[in-house]
Amino acid sequence: MKRWIKCVVLGLVLPVTCLPAAGTSASFLGIRQAGNAKQVIITGRAMCLEPSGRQVPDEVDCSIESVKFSFHSNDGHNYSFVPDDALTAMFTDHRVRQRELQVTAWQHQNGQLELVAVRSIKGGKLYDIYYYCDICNITAYAPGPCPCCRRELEFKEAPAQEFRADESNGGRLDERRR
Ligand SMILES: [Zn+2]
Numbered sequence: 001m002k003r004w005i006k007c008v009v010l011g012l013v014l015p016v017t018c019l020p021a022a023g024t025s026a027s028f029l030g031i032r033q034a035g036n037a038k039q040v041i042i043t044g045r046a047m048c049l050e051p052s053g054r055q056v057p058d059e060v061d062c063s064i065e066s067v068k069f070s071f072h073s074n075d076g077h078n079y080s081f082v083p084d085d086a087l088t089a090m091f092t093d094h095r096v097r098q099r100e101l102q103v104t105a106w107q108h109q110n111g112q113l114e115l116v117a118v119r120s121i122k123g124g125k126l127y128d129i130y131y132y133c134d135i136c137n138i139t140a141y142a143p144g145p146c147p148c149c150r151r152e153l154e155f156k157e158a159p160a161q162e163f164r165a166d167e168s169n170g171g172r173l174d175e176r177r178r
Helices: 001-011 086-092 174-178
Strands: 037-049 068-073 079-080 100-105 113-122 125-133 138-140 154-159
Touching: 037 086, 037 113, 086 113
Parallel strands: none
Antiparallel strands: 037 068, 037 100, 068 079, 100 113, 113 125, 125 138, 125 154
């Protein structure tokens, strides 16, 4: 938990460093418990909702200051997010909202999600989504200018490196990543 929060706050580290690593091999089986939250994996689409409830069209970016984010799962449920969830910033990008997504999140007792990872699904395969500046070699999870050179960060999708989280491999994640 602490590791993920640190990664989100920094926003500048490679996605692979934000994956659960040490100490999770026995418990990374789809559902985990941490206090009153449980870890869930949900597929569906992200939405930006204006205060009126109107959905911002998928063709345009939305502003993090003026919308609430919602996640509509393929099985028909709507989820909201904890207010300070930094990873939701990528939902302002219309390209992210146009994709089918698989989110890994902590679901709190009030039902709200706290994102751990957001991946896109294309052709049955998972892709990591991130933003990148090749001049500064900086990776971030939110669109916008590079914090170093101020050039617009480039939107990237790369085949996810780790196994699909819903396909338990007996907790061998750590071995694979060495
Ligand atoms: Zn840069």
